[in-house]
Amino acid sequence: MTETKIKPVPTLPDAQTVTEVEHYTDRLFRFRCTRPQSLRFRSGEFVMIGLLDDNGKPLLRAYSIASPSWDEELEFYSIKVPDGPLTSRLQHIEAGDEIILRPKPVGTLVLDALLPGKRLWFFATGTGIAPFASLMRDPDTYERYEQVIMMHTCRTADELEYGRKLVEDLENDPLIGEMVEGKLLYYPSTTRDDFKTKGRITENLKSGKVFADLGLAGDRLDPATDRGMVCGSLAFNLDMKDLLEGYGLGEGANSEPAEYVVEKAFVD
Ligand code: A2P
Structure with missing residues (x-):
């Protein structure tokens, strides 16, 4: 036995x-x-x-x-x-x-750490999209801002799948779908793979390509109306900080809301 x-x-x-x-x-x-x-x-x-x-x-x-x-x-x-x-x-x-x-x-990637504005930008590389997966599904995001732009860059197209599916499901959601329609603009790109949109977030901002591709007003971020949230690798976060500060946006915190916030994505 x-x-x-x-x-x-x-x-x-x-x-x-x-x-x-x-x-x-x-x-x-x-x-x-x-x-x-x-x-x-x-x-x-x-x-x-x-x-x-x-x-x-x-x-x-x-x-x-x-x-x-x-x-x-x-x-x-x-x-x-x-x-x-x-x-x-x-x-x-x-x-x-x-x-x-x-x-x-x-955490600091919360709407409360930002001043009111018109456009809210989410900037993510790799798994840095995770906090935005939460924020994109929160009705509060669309109540506070007129436009929400999700820029996500990965090395290859298959790494974008989580975000792509999430946005697709959101648009088809019976409750939030209506809220999101026309307000959420999704801008995925790759850097090492063939894909409809190529290039790093930093490059597509500097060149104005994202503004042209999405039909957005202006060709750079404006501290009077634009708010940003950044989540990615350390190098990405630092480059984004430089870029956003260059546009005149200041870093916010829970205790002192400002024009942008930043957090490092989880890395093992
Ligand atoms: P690239 O392929 O040109 O390095 P990783 O997998 O290394 O974390 O990178 C995820 C994505 O973030 C890649 O598309 C990578 O582009 C991009 N990336 C890495 N560092 C930076 C940076 N400093 N500024 C902008 N994009 C970056």
Whole structure:
């Protein structure tokens, strides 16, 4: 007779259950999990999430919440780094598994850190689109601004799929679709692949190409009416800061709203 060993179920601190996992490329995936009833957050904020390491210690990283604040569940969009301490494991999670989620949301990519304006620009590279996946699905975004422009740049077209599908679903959404129509302008581009729009965000802003392609008024950002949110790699964030400051936009914070805010995308 074979003996079935019952594995003890580890009880994680602040455990949440994974409800859905979707892989896009060998470098990118998204997953959804249950949301603690007490968790309130502002769209654009991040939390610490993770798993237990081999020694039973929590291994946590900052992850932007990609779902909007009205969603019953939470969504995250992640990179997979083969030898990354957390993502090398996290990429193998499946529905039903548990993750750790510390329910203390923080961050500066929130609408409250910006002064009122007319146009709101979201600038993201790679997984930096995650906080904007939340903000793009938040009705508040469209109540506060007349136009919302989502610029997202990745190396290859397959890396844009998460954002593309999200915008498509948003446009077809029976509730938010109407709000978004004509207001949300999506501008994806690639830098190392054949795609309808090419080039780095910084280049497409400097050349005025994005203004021409989308039929926007003007050919540069105007501190009187334009607001920006930046999320990507460190180099991208620094270049964007220089560019936005050059246009006369100042950096805002929760305590002192201004014309733009910036945050580094999660990197393992
Ligand atoms: P590029 O291919 O020209 O480096 P990564 O995968 O390295 O994080 O990059 C994601 C995207 O961000 C790529 O399309 C990359 O373009 C672009 N990128 C990287 N650094 C910068 C930067 N300093 N300014 C603008 N875009 C950048």
